[in-house]
Amino acid sequence: MRRILEPQYGSDFIGRGEKIDELKEKIEDSGFVIVTGDRGIGKTNLTLVVEEALNEEKAGFLKKKPCYHVNGSFFYEEVNRIFAPSKRLTGVSGSVSTLIAGAGGGLSWNPREPFILEYMEKSKDKIVFVENAHELKKEDFETILEATRRNDRLRFVLEIATQYLPDVTIRPGSYEVVELSELNEDAIEKIVRKECPHFSDAIVHRIVALSKGYPYVARSLAYICDNKDREEEISQFLNTLRDDDMEHNLDRIHKEVLETLNEDSQEVIKSLAIAPATLTLNLIAAFCGDDVDPSLTDLSERRILVTSEEKIYRFYHPLFREYLRSIQPLALKTKQRIYSEALERVKDERDSVIILFEVLDEPVIFESLLKQTENYEAINSVGIQAYTWGKIEHAFSAWMHLFELTKTKDKAWESIAMGHIGIVYQLKGDLDRALEYYGKSLKLGEELGWKEGMASVYGNIGVVYRIKGDLDKALEYYEKSLKLEEELGRKEGIASDYGNIGIVYRIKGDLEKALEYFGKSLKFNEELGRKEGIASVYGNIGIVYRIKGDLEKALEYFGKSLKFNEELGRKEGMASQYGNIGTVYQIKGDLEKALEYYVKSLKLNEELGRREGIASVYGNMGIVCGIKGELDTALEYYGKALQIFKGIESREGTAQTLMLIGDVLIQKGDKERALDHYLEAQDLVIGYAHPLFEKINNRITKLLEKE
DSSP: OOOSOOOOOGGGSTTOHHHHHHHHHHHHHOSEEEEEESTTSSHHHHHHHHHHHHHTOOSSTTTTOOEEEEEGGGHHHHHHHHHOTTOOOOOOOOOOOOEETTEEOOSOOOTTSOTTHHHHHHOOSEEEEEETGGGOOHHHHHHHHHHHHHOTTEEEEEEEEGGGOOOOOOOTTSOEEEEOOOOOHHHHHHHHHHHOTTSOHHHHHHHHHHHTTOHHHHHHHHHHHHTSSSHHHHHHHHHTSOTTOHHHHHHHHHHHHHHTSOHHHHHHHHHHHHSOSSBOHHHHHHHHOSTTHHHHHHHHHTTSEEEOTTOOEEESOHHHHHHHHHTOHHHHHTHHHHHHHHHHHHTTOHHHHHHHGGGGGOHHHHHHHHHHOOOHHHHHHHHHHHHHTTOHHHHHHHHHHHHHHHTTTOHHHHHHHHHHHHHHHHHHTOHHHHHHHHHHHHHHHHHHTOHHHHHHHHHHHHHHHHHHTOHHHHHHHHHHHHHHHHHHTOHHHHHHHHHHHHHHHHHHTOHHHHHHHHHHHHHHHHHHTOHHHHHHHHHHHHHHHHHHTOHHHHHHHHHHHHHHHHHHTOHHHHHHHHHHHHHHHHHHTOHHHHHHHHHHHHHHHHHHTOHHHHHHHHHHHHHHHHHTTOHHHHHHHHHHHHHHHHHTTOHHHHHHHHHHHHHHHHHTTOHHHHHHHHHHHHHHHTTSOOHHHHHHHHHHHHHHHHO
């Protein structure tokens, strides 16, 4: 039986010899390579050929580097399988950066950053080919960029059609491009004659002319023509095509490809076009019925369905799948029902369930499927997948569903669900709800004796109390987390906890103690080679030197931190350090330079949606305007900062901003309103071991004495 797709390896790969060498060379030189060109130009075949060649390399940099081939439509799960097959999200201890007097930025955990990165960063040599990379989400693309920045042992080769190149900023020099153009007529003729040596010259020349240099079109036409009995039939078909209308020709080609199949196979392949782009055998049966083996064999032998060693099936080309979907508008309208029926048949199979949730971008179908799902592991994985892609509400829905299902039934999964829900509430700025769920998760973790989970939750509770301004409580929980991390020997957790404890001492004003803990954190991060951790500690050390008044030393450490964050492409860290550098210039009296850096910080914080960072920069900008005598503008910025700090329930940020507003009101001569702001600020920090209390109290005392 004739195959529609037959990859040609080595010297048999027609017309792309120089491109094979170019791609191999660029994979050796760069961690990130994009293979681009129009759809049907041969990108997938080129990557398959090069992957095969690399598996046979005997020497050089690429020798014995394991190669993996993944599909962009199922990127997260497949990359997760490669780098961290047993990974499970349990919560992360760390801190969200805050600004002192509106500035700062130290050890931080960025909830939007894909957790898979920590595994990719430590990975040994790997080359990952990503087919159909135009299916990647922006977050996936940025994960790849970040991974190659952090780990020079990794290589990613992305196959992306030119018109689908993503709108992601890539640092110049961090990637290479291999661009495919149309093959010349001689190469196309060789392809056609190799596949169908019995074709007459007239038929070959007509196929060459219609192909326009696209090997996909040439092979598809050869497949169709080879399935016809007589040359007269072939000529009649080719005459239905137009010399200058490729869109029309592709529709005709795909219609003919479909009609080469028997009726049962046609129905199966049309049903699968509505299904996810990547399929398991169980999912194929779920969409098409159990009696699918004869059709599946037919489709596989023709390579209209292509399978991998892992028994994952996909269409031979996305253009064919698109055509089949376009001719079934009614099926697309009933997609929710179709997916729901399929889910009912595979609801106990984790991998199949996860594949079905490719509908993350279709909220109605997503919610409908979620309500049907009762597989705990699958629901948790869907939550992680949504969270990793920045779809926080989807993740929240998944974990709330997991919580409702497991409540009083399965303590381990209930604890995991509540810990995740707490993380989402913390990200949203609802700190009391975050504490509520962290507390419930912790209680179950204690009952189960689950130290890993308890350590993470302790750390997260510490973060919440620090944001709230309850420093003694934060320190208590950080130390609990540290004790468990030391018992478990988890160096990353230890490094994070040391850093968090250092932040608390820094806020308390015990700068030597802060430096001691930052030093301990730095040592562990350096041992682990965690550039992100090193960058964060440098930022915190810089803050200490700034407070001490050693501004040159502060700039030195902020500069070191900024450099690491730029190399890693960590926008959050860059935003924090821009803010920190701005405060140094502010103290030095170079207000224009300070504003320049604050604007850079604000822009990145707004891109990331970091409400606390945005508020802190507004506070800084208010301080600068106040120094310049632009009091109304200063109040405007403080008002924006205050609104955000109150919204995220940041006790410290709210109190500090209220104090700064009071200072401006004093300058404007409005002592009564200034006192109201000071008293409101005092109420927020009274009873807490926070240096702000003394500053606010002194202002109130002086104001009342003058009256």
